[in-house]
Amino acid sequence: MTMVRYITVIIALEEHIRSKNGQPIRRGLNDPREVWIDGALVATQEAIQYLNLLDDGTVVGVARFRGDASRLATIEDEILRIVSCTVTGGETWLAYMHYEPGEVETALLERIDTEAISINWPMRETTDGLEVTLFGEDAALQQLIAGFPNEVDVTLKRAGEYQPEMDDPTGQLTDRQKEILRAALAAGYYDIPRRATQRDLAAELGLSRGTIGDHLRRIEAKIIRSIIV
Incomplete structure (x- = not known):
């Protein structure tokens, strides 16, 4: 019987993206989950619930936020690489986004697609980068890590026998x-x-x-x- 293993890795992400007027839309200095636009805190990301890399190289994703949903919904007008964004209501809400990913995110999703592994959702932002838990056979997990390009900063946080999470x-x-x-x-x-x-x-x-x-x-x-x- 083949044992299913898991690894949790931290992947360093880009700190800034550019808006349509050339101004940076930055992640929070103390909390990388924060989204700041024009010097104002708009929303804080709670978790990334789903991402899918499409054939044209863009990504569709669902993330959970708290903050100003109506302001974040206008982000497609602010940022060149955001194709569309729609949000649900409530104190904690979901944002459905279609966007052009950065090089690191593209490399991550492409590598996952090439190996017989799965993501244990959700992904979460941390002060060190994006925390992702993956599960599959040990050989596939090792091949995944070895296959990342050198410019992608990947740190192994923990590993062990996989136990499915009930909060997925x-x-x-x-x-x-x-x-x-x-x-x-x-x-x-x-x-x-x-x-x-x-x-x-x-x-x-x-x-x-x-x-x-x-x-x-x-x-x-x-x-x-x-x-x-």
């Missing part, structure tokens, strides 16, 4: 629901403006429009309840 929001989804969610994200169903409709997803997956709508509502309800409640 996607862990409550069935395999079919995960397939539909991935298809919806890849097709641009959650982009603003929407690049795909429920009818498009139904045609792609060979299901009725009503079935797709029912699946998406159940998926969204499960994920939001696991995060907010």
Whole structure:
């Protein structure tokens, strides 16, 4: 019997990105989860719930925040690499983003796609960088770390036998629901403006429009309840 292992790594990230007017949108100096725009603290990221690297090199992702949701929702007008952003409501809320990733993030997601491993969501920002827990067979995990380019700063924080976490929001989804969610994200169903409709997803997956709508509502309800409640 092959043992499933896990590793938790810290990956150093870029500190600054540029806005459309050339001004930096910086991470917090004392708390890297903070998003500052024009000298004001807009929001603080609680966790990264999901990321998916698309074929065109862009990323769609879901992150949990607290702060000014309406201000963060305008970030696509501020930052060149943000294609779209939409947010939910409440004290702690989700941001759905479609964006052009930096070199480090691209390298991470490409490396994960090449090995037989999975991410134990969520990812979290720390003062040292992005904390990511990965699980799979030991050989695949070793190949993953060895395959990072030299310019990517990766630090091993801990390792051991993998025990599934109960707080993973996607862990409550069935395999079919995960397939539909991935298809919806890849097709641009959650982009603003929407690049795909429920009818498009139904045609792609060979299901009725009503079935797709029912699946998406159940998926969204499960994920939001696991995060907010």
